[in-house]
Amino acid sequence: MRYTKEWRAEVGFRWTIRVAVVWCALAWALCNRCCASLPEGPPDGSCDRISRERYEAAVRRAFEGAQVIDLRRSRISSVVVLREVIKIPPPPVPVLVKSFRRDHLPPVLKPTFSRPGVCGATILGRYVAVLETGFDKEFEDILRHELVHAYITLASPKPLPFWFQEASAVMFSTGKVRKFYGKPSDTQPRMIVGKIVELDPTYRQKLHSLDYLLEKAGRQRFYRWYRKSVMTGQVDPQELLGTERREREHERTASTSLPAWLWLGGAGVVVVILAVGAYVSRRVGEV
Numbered sequence: 310m311r312y313t314k315e316w317r318a319e320v321g322f323r324w325t326i327r328v329a330v331v332w333c334a335l336a337w338a339l340c341n342r343c344c345a346s347l348p349e350g351p352p353d354g355s356c357d358r359i360s361r362e363r364y365e366a367a368v369r370r371a372f373e374g375a376q377v378i379d380l381r382r383s384r385i386s387s388v389v390v391l392r393e394v395i396k397i398p399p400p401p402v403p404v405l406v407k408s409f410r411r412d413h414l415p416p417v418l419k420p421t422f423s424r425p426g427v428c429g430a431t432i433l434g435r436y437v438a439v440l441e442t443g444f445d446k447e448f449e450d451i452l453r454h455e456l457v458h459a460y461i462t463l464a465s466p467k468p469l470p471f472w473f474q475e476a477s478a479v480m481f482s483t484g485k486v487r488k489f490y491g492k493p494s495d496t497q498p499r500m501i502v503g504k505i506v507e508l509d510p511t512y513r514q515k516l517h518s519l520d521y522l523l524e525k526a527g528r529q530r531f532y533r534w535y536r537k538s539v540m541t542g543q544v545d546p547q548e549l550l551g552t553e554r555r556e557r558e559h560e561r562t563a564s565t566s567l568p569a570w571l572w573l574g575g576a577g578v579v580v581v582i583l584a585v586g587a588y589v590s591r592r593v594g595e596v
């Protein structure tokens with residue numbers, strides 16, 4: 310066999326394709342859980358008034374008998390953090406929460422849960438749908454996540470960016486990229502059945518973006534910036550990082566600049582040296 314340049318190029322190309330396919334398969338396998346992309350209108354994209362009204366009516370029907378959550382009083386941890394730690398005024402609109410089985414979804418919710426990994430969704434800001442997963446703790450985590458979406462969506466005068474929505478929902482619900490859920494087995498005594506849920510890589514990256522801002526700015530400044538972002542609908546990370554950079558530059562300038570007395574003292578020493586030098590050179594000249 311002759312290892313020509315063309316042969317090597319072809320083999321290299323084939324391997325590149327194989328590696329890309331394997332990587333995509335791995336990435337897909339890791340996408341275990343995420344929430345739906347916050348539908349604000351009919352999933353078919355139609356935005357005329359009649360389609361929207363019909364859609365909203367269908368969502369209302371799907372949530373009949375739902376649990377009502379008042380964000381001004383709820384003790385669910387993610388809501389408490391937003392309301393009492395970050396101090397975003399709670400929206401007065403009640404949020405409706407209902408759990409569904411994946412195989413018994415009302416038609417209006419089917420497109421929202423069409424992706425296998427999606428287990429929760431916040432629709433129109435105030436309808437929270439959570440799929441039954443068989444693990445109570447997982448249900449609670451999904452609910453915490455979705456209530457962050459509901460809270461900040463209702464508190465903001467404008468739609469917030471997708472990355473900010475998802476990073477916030479993960480940060481204030483579990484804050485973790487991986488979590489184990491377990492429960493006693495129904496069939497085998499003294500056995501625990503469980504599963505590990507990995508955060509979707511896209512969501513993981515969004516969480517890291519917010520974690521980075523928190524680390525760089527410090528908790529108090531980060532919370533102030535976060536509250537302002539939600540309440541104005543303007544999310545600008547540069548505002549947080551830029552201010553920090555300016556402050557650091559100011560500190561550096563302040564620490565490197567010499568005090569005035571030192572400048573005056575230095576100038577005095579130079580004058581004395583010059584005077585002594587001139588006097589000595591004159592005397593030497595006279596001699």
Ligand SMILES: [Zn+2]
Binds near residue numbers: 344345
């Ligand atoms: Zn989400």
